[in-house]
Amino acid sequence: MKMSWTWFHKLGSPKWFYAISGRLLPWLAVAALVLLLVGITWGLAFAPQDYQQGNSFRIIYIHVPAAMLAQSCYVMLAVAGVVGLVWKMKLADVALQCAAPIGAWMTAVALVTGAIWGKPTWGSWWVWDARLTSMLILLFLYFGIIALGQAISNRDSAAKACAVLAIVGVVNIPIIKYSVEWWNTLHQGATFTLTEKPAMPAEMWLPLLCTALGFYCFFGAVLLMRMRLEVLKREARASWVKDEVSNSLGRRAAP
């Protein structure tokens, strides 16, 4: 059976990507803004307080989405790494390089909000616990990929090195996920699982669902913004890029 791969090659075409992402971007941005505003207001002002932790538990509405996104983003880097190595798709490297800083920021947000939550709940900003330590390693993996991408001047070598590091580092993801089950830990287990109903009441987890989806839409929007600029820079000699740049300049120059 012959399968059509044209969509796959199209996906790798920077021009096609630029056109499609331009149409997708406003929707993602609006969805992210609405979901985050609704989720954060709901979580901060309307969700009932936790019977043990009081109001400090409201940090969950940013801490958990940031941590989920930090890990999903790393898995995405590894997938982009495989696609880049196997099919030599240039756009995969663009995605990898552009997503890494966002993932690092999200890991930092998860660590900092976790520390702030830990102080009133566990009595300490930081403990060398399996979950916290493996998240710290995730942050260093992101730093490693960013540094590697900037240190190697040859674009193809840099892409290969970053792809390999992203793929190797993905072993850390199951370690983060199961760290709360494998080792004794202060950290609580997962709030959301695919198979079971959440242990909290709906008015507590619905705002969390909102902010989590909001963080993913936010990630999509920021990633596309970064990738579109990177594509313009890398394809600067292509005629469609020259047209696009002069169009943007014309729009800017017009009164």
Add this chain to the structure above:
Amino acid sequence: MSFASFGDFLAMGHHGLYVWSAYGICVAVLVLNVAMPLLARRRYLQEEARRLRRENIQ
């Protein structure tokens, strides 16, 4: 609304400092992540405009 007054909302039952600093840092990071690519794009387009003008003069 799970708070009786706006003062209660700000106080977060003695956890105000923790909750608001966590949210403040998170929102600052999100805003920064949107601002950086927007500014980078503007800077790049300005550089290109300057380059085009130079090339047109020569």
